[in-house]
Amino acid sequence: MANVLIIDNDDATGSSLCRTVTDMGHDASWRKNLREGVPLAVSRPFDVVFLAIHLPDGNGLDLLPVIQATSSAPEIIIMTGADEPDAAETAIKSGAWDYVTKGAAPEEVKLPLVRAIQYRQEKLYCSRKNVTSLKRDDIVGSSRKLTACLDQVAQAAVNDIPVLITGETGTGKELFARAIHHNSGRAAGNFVVVDCAALPDTLVESLLFGHEKGAFTGAEHGRDGLILQAHGGTLFLDEVGELSVSVQRAFLRVLQEHRFRPLGGSREVESDFRLVSATNRDLDAMVQGGQFRSDLLFRLRSFTIEIPPLRDRDGDVKELVRYHMDRLCERYGLAHKGFAPEFLQSLAAYAWPGNVRELINTLDRVIVSARYEPTLFPKHLPSDIRIKAARAANGHKRQGDAPPAAFHGLPPLHDFRDETVQRAENNYLHELIAVTRGNINEACSISGLSPSRLYALMKNHGIHRRYFDPDAEGE
């Protein structure tokens, strides 16, 4: 929630702005002259100040530098009259964040305000970035696009504004929502998931708001709803696009006031939760089609994180395969497996319409087909995946796409050698784990390495030492 100060003597403009700001979930203070407005800006931290130019006791632009010099250094949005074409230019030259015309519709005021708040949050994040190290939870991948999303998680974690996570099915939206929670100041509170697609119409209100004993037939005990369970923590609305219109209305009120009345209750209760939502639907199109409330959408997406599909994340498939294959082997009590390079190449060539979830399901099928065999080859892949991957590779050739760099000519020997050694070492280590079934003495005796050298090599390759040392903590 941001703190916004309005300095304007015009009653209609001031009250309309106050309403818009509070409707967006922020705190609004309103003063009608510089005599009261400027001392307030000095004494209390504000994020944004809406400042009129012509005020009863002076020109707002003259005091703009004073407001900017306060310790909270708020962003200033100047309010100009429709008949002052030069005022906008003057405002920008004076270092204001933006300007709006007095009497503008609320929608026109919201965007500069959202941007100013986002800018401040990013600034705050950058200043804290050096001391903040993100807990990635189980998020695997180091592609540029995934790393950019992790940066956004870090930004979202240091403030409390609502976050909307978008992306195709199976891209990891829930995982990212959990990462925001675990890295936030609310990590000690609950992370409560509301699966909006699975809320039965008849029970939705009691599930969300809770109920008192005897509120309806069969309510033998009172019960807290999901919203109250999220008090002090994070409420995650998964598949938010599936909320029915009547529940959207009820939710909007809860988001505005953070208060609600349980079914059968006589008093309202309060819940201080942070909201994160996710969807794979086009909510703007749903607003256009009348299926989603625009005022609710506005509240949900103060900050947006768009998770890219797996096919656009260069190199992540390989990392995900190693990570999830190791977890699956552990779950089935199997020794860890090595990979033939062609196995990984086939997986990387496939488009993964179901994204990471489809990849994990595929690996599950691979385990069934490979069982105790220590190395995975393309033949272990389900045939539909092999066929689609082969078609995708052929498609590239037929369409005359530039062939991969390796086919043009040779890379520099130095790069080629390094990459080959790295790959060979990595395969060797996985084979070693598989062959020795995690017996460190046997692994040292086969490889001729000391335990410390072996552990160091594993660390270089991002392979966890617990494969040989089950008591090892996460690194």
Ligand SMILES: Nc1ncnc2c1ncn2[C@@H]1O[C@H](COP(=O)(O)OP(=O)(O)OP(=O)(O)O)[C@@H](O)[C@H]1O
């Ligand atoms: N980057 C990642 N690293 C490791 N595992 C991942 C990653 N992304 C997703 N997963 C795994 O993929 C599966 C699907 O992820 P998740 O449920 O978060 O996707 P989603 O986008 O919320 O899907 P949906 O839209 O269908 O609800 C989960 O098992 C999750 O742990």
